Amino acid sequence: MTLRRDDALRALIPHIREDDIVVAVYQTNFDWMALNPRDLNYVAVGAMGQASSHGLGLAIANPDRRVIVLDGDGSLLMNLGSMVTIAGAQVTNLYHFVFANRVYEVNGSHPLPSAERVDFSWMALAAGYKDAFRYSDLDSFTEDLPAFLSGDGPQMAALEIVAGEAYPRDYAYIHSAEARKTFADALNR
Amino acid sequence: MVAAPALNDASPDVLYPSGAKIINAIKAANVQHIVALPDIVTSDGLLWPMSKDPDFRLTRICKEDEGVSICGAMSYNGTRAVLMMQQTGLMDSLNALRAIGVDYERPIVILVGLQGKEPHLRPQESQSYGVRIMQPVLDAMELSHSLIEEPGDEAHITDAIERAYALSRPHIVLIGREPEAP
Numbered sequence: 248m249t250l251r252r253d254d255a256l257r258a259l260i261p262h263i264r265e266d267d268i269v270v271a272v273y274q275t276n277f278d279w280m281a282l283n284p285r286d287l288n289y290v291a292v293g294a295m296g297q298a299s300s301h302g303l304g305l306a307i308a309n310p311d312r313r314v315i316v317l318d319g320d321g322s323l324l325m326n327l328g329s330m331v332t333i334a335g336a337q338v339t340n341l342y343h344f345v346f347a348n349r350v351y352e353v354n355g356s357h358p359l360p361s362a363e364r365v366d367f368s369w370m371a372l373a374a375g376y377k378d379a380f381r382y383s384d385l386d387s388f389t390e391d392l393p394a395f396l397s398g399d400g401p402q403m404a405a406l407e408i409v410a411g412e413a414y415p416r417d418y419a420y421i422h423s424a425e426a427r428k429t430f431a432d433a434l435n436r
Numbered sequence: 437m438v439a440a441p442a443l444n445d446a447s448p449d450v451l452y453p454s455g456a457k458i459i460n461a462i463k464a465a466n467v468q469h470i471v472a473l474p475d476i477v478t479s480d481g482l483l484w485p486m487s488k489d490p491d492f493r494l495t496r497i498c499k500e501d502e503g504v505s506i507c508g509a510m511s512y513n514g515t516r517a518v519l520m521m522q523q524t525g526l527m528d529s530l531n532a533l534r535a536i537g538v539d540y541e542r543p544i545v546i547l548v549g550l551q552g553k554e555p556h557l558r559p560q561e562s563q564s565y566g567v568r569i570m571q572p573v574l575d576a577m578e579l580s581h582s583l584i585e586e587p588g589d590e591a592h593i594t595d596a597i598e599r600a601y602a603l604s605r606p607h608i609v610l611i612g613r614e615p616e617a618p
Binding site for chain 2: 289291292293294295297300301302303304305307308309326328329331332335336422424427430431434435
């Protein structure tokens with residue numbers, strides 16, 4: 248079975264509340280911005296796998312909001328300790344989705360080290376997440392989403408995906424002052 | 437790892453800054469969140485007392501660049517935090533500080549223990565390469581920084597934090613001698 252990234256993101260859209268913060272990274276971010284543009288999309292994560300850490304900061308500072316992190320597998324491998332930090336911080340409002348395509352997609356699609364053997368859901372459980380799941384088909388992911396997002400975090404959904412439709416890589420926007428201001432204004436409205 | 441400073445009987449006696457005054461200066465800037473990795477320079481005088489202080493929420497992290505991202509993200513709704521680390525961790529997180537602190541203009545305030553610095557020498561005079569290069573590295577990155585060495589240096593922290601959040605820019609406080617435990 249094959250799970251396309253854009254199909255997974257489309258399945259997620261109906262479950263996003265107006266006040267949810269969504270932190271996304273690289274190609275998943277570009278796809279998400281095209282599929283579900285919204286002011287509370289947090290796009291300024293820098294580089295080097297920092298999305299999960301930004302998500303934790305937002306979760307601590309905004310305990311009444313859900314923080315949904317749309318991470319990449321290559322990104323998370325650069326910041327594996329963040330899972331331990333997230334579990335240790337005992338934030339209940341963080342939901343960590345890892346879109347695992349097993350390559351560094353925006354850097355030439357080179358394979359991850361040990362590409363086929365890494366299991367992110369086991370890593371999350373071992374780090375102390377409340378729960379973690381692995382999906383490789385759209386139906387089971389779609390069916391589980393309501394329960395996944397209604398339980399206490401931190402939780403992980405590791406999605407074994409292939410690229411779907413290619414959405415434009417708007418690096419200028421994600422690094423822009425405009426993007427950060429849009430988010431801050433929406434957060435403090 | 438950084439070599440311990442080579443001290444001998446001829447090293448002059450020096451005075452040490454007050455951990456309690458540093459903590460009070462941080463509280464005076466309305467900071468309630470501490471994000472930290474342990475650092476031997478500030479362990480007894482700052483981090484252990486902070487970890488037991490009900491006025492702070494302490495988030496222990498695994499690697500220093502996590503802390504830069506955590507503090508930067510917290511700042512979007514005005515939540516103030518102070519990040520603590522050793523200078524080796526600061527060197528390791530310079531890219532995060534470049535991206536999130538400088539390019540994204542976030543108020544990242546960091547207390548950095550200068551492990552390996554001789555208490556009687558200024559950082560630029562240290563025999564430790566890792567200590568000696570810290571201020572030039574921060575200058576090269578156009579990062580605001582200050583130094584706590586002796587009693588009386590602590591009070592500026594409040595204004596440094598206020599300025600960092602007012603300007604939405606990073607500030608690094610280098611700590612050159614172990615603060616005395618409260």
